[in-house]
Amino acid sequence: MKEDVTFNRRLKEAGAPDDLIAQYQRYADSGNKHGQERVLCRCRRIKNDKLIEDREKLACLDYIIARVEKTQTIQ
Numbered sequence: 001m002k003e004d005v006t007f008n009r010r011l012k013e014a015g016a017p018d019d020l021i022a023q024y025q026r027y028a029d030s031g032n033k034h035g036q037e038r039v040l041c042r043c044r045r046i047k048n049d050k051l052i053e054d055r056e057k058l059a060c061l062d063y064i065i066a067r068v069e070k071t072q073t074i075q
C-alpha cells in the first residue's frame with residue numbers, strides 16, 4: 001500500500017494528470033501490470049510532447065535574442 005502512495009505521489013510530481021493517476025491506481029489494484037505500463041508510457045509521451053514544444057519555444061526566443069544582439073552590434 002505504501003508503495004502505491006509513493007508511485008501516485010511521484011506521478012503527481014512528474015505532472016501526470018489526475019485521471020491517468022486514478023487509472024494507474026485502478027490497474028495497480030487489479031494487478032494489471034500491462035495496464036500500468038501503458039499508463040506510464042502515456043504519461044511519458046505527454047511529458048515528452050510538452051518538452052518538445054517548450055524546446056521549440058526556447059529556440060524561437062534564442063533566435064530573437066540573436067537578432068537583437070546582431071542589430072545592436074551593427075549600430
